[in-house]
Amino acid sequence: MTLSVGFLGYRFMGQAHANALARLPMFFPDAPEVERDVLVGRDEEALSEAVDQFGFERYATDWEEVVDEVDVFYNLGPNNLHPEPSIAALDAGTHVFCEKPLAHTLDAAERMAAAAESSDATAGVAFNYRFVPAIQYAKALIDDGFLGDVHHVRAEYLQDWLVDPTAPWSWRNSEDVAGSGALGDLGAHSIDLAQYLIGDTIDRVSGHLRTFVDERPVPGEDGGGLDAAGSDSVETRPVTVDDAYTAQAEFEGGTMGVFEASRFATGHKNANTIEINGSDGSIRFDLERFNELEVLDSDARGFETVLVTDPDDPYLDHWWPPGHVLGWEHTFVHENYEFLSAAAAGDDHDPDFGTGLAVQRTLAAIEESDERGEWVRV
Structure with missing residues (x-):
């Protein structure tokens, strides 16, 4: 077909x-x-x-x-x-x-x-x-009960591409177009990963949003922002979304969550991290160390770094010999494989639009919490 x-x-x-x-x-x-x-x-x-x-x-x-x-x-x-x-x-x-x-x-x-x-x-x-082999490996561990009762989830997604106040305006700085800033662009990933990995949904949140630069120069034909002299005559547009957010969360099963995303985290290019702590162990993942998963069981004194590149690890039988690492672009190959296979068979795909809606409800609740200054149920 x-x-x-x-x-x-x-x-x-x-x-x-x-x-x-x-x-x-x-x-x-x-x-x-x-x-x-x-x-x-x-x-x-x-x-x-x-x-x-x-x-x-x-x-x-x-x-x-x-x-x-x-x-x-x-x-x-x-x-x-x-x-x-x-x-x-x-x-x-x-x-x-x-x-x-x-x-x-x-x-x-x-x-x-x-x-x-x-x-x-x-x-x-x-x-x-979701389709990073190390994340799939972590999901299997959690589903097998490796962590025991899950107590904590903490997830960060940190970038620094907007630290420079003369960085040019784009559609990602517009509420009308993007809806939100770091919250929706980066936080959506963290929220989905947390709910996917532990198999539970967020029940209530307390959020804080912040915009550090209120307006940015409109990019010129060369794609740049302000000129080298920093001319004040350059046309600007308002920034109407958040540059960073933090949120506390409580999951329906009682797990405590802490989330953060920023485009102003100097020194971080694409630091998408998640750590989950349970009664029997912990796991920790950092996208900038794509092929690794840090694992701790109850008998160990510290985390063990597992290189997730063996042929029996998720998706790895399609790629290279052990230790010949994969990269960011491979996540798209994996998710396209899963989606197109489902479409060809007329099956449902996970994550579907219902999953996307569940994340969107959490994003909206975090924004509402920031506006009201109190906890908000999702």
Whole structure:
């Protein structure tokens, strides 16, 4: 069975998913065959270049014209473009794979989840860090009871790409487009990972959001911000989302959670970390040490670092000999393999739009908690 595929979006995530599709037949020969059909965007010159670069057959400038012409529609655009194209595709019976967070508002996420529920098509949300082999290994340990009763989850996602106040404004700085800042862009990953790994949902939260730079220069034709002299005459736009957030959380089963994300964490490029402590042991993962999982059992005096690259580790039988490490891009290969396999079989995919909605509800509760200055139930 060959699945024709359309992408909305061809920048960062478009490139990541296109790379994954190109790798699938080489390393996952049992994956469904994929025809990269149409690439959707607004800039025809950039689209024509991306079509050739990504191996697509054609491009279109109107998603409404193509959502019913492909078998699978990838929604990789800014967050405010997630709802309407995804809903239209699902209504047409087209499978949909949508980047996270599910939407820019809770209302939009609820509409998307409802559309997925009423459609026969497969819907998936792209929480790619679930498909890190070390995370899959950690999930198996936890499901087997290795940690005992889970007491603590603490998750951070730290970056520093906005520390410079002259860094240019982008759609990720706009509430109308992105919905939130570090909270939705980075915190969504942490929240999903925590709920996925321990198999429990967050019940209530206490959140704190902060914006450190209130306006940023509009990028010029060269993509830069302020000139070298730091001219005050450069056009700026307001930053209407958070630069950082922290949250305390209580899970339904009683586990305590602490979450943090920042785009101002100087010295951190992509530090996505999670630690879980239980009555019998602990696990700790850091994305910047992608191939490792730190494990502690009740009889040990310290953490043991496990290199998760053996052939019997998750997904590793498709790749290289032990110790020949994988990288960030491999998460997209793994999640595309799982999603496309589910779509071809007409099965559900995990994580689905319901999962994305559950995360979106937590994001909204954290924002509400910050506004009200008190604990809020999800």
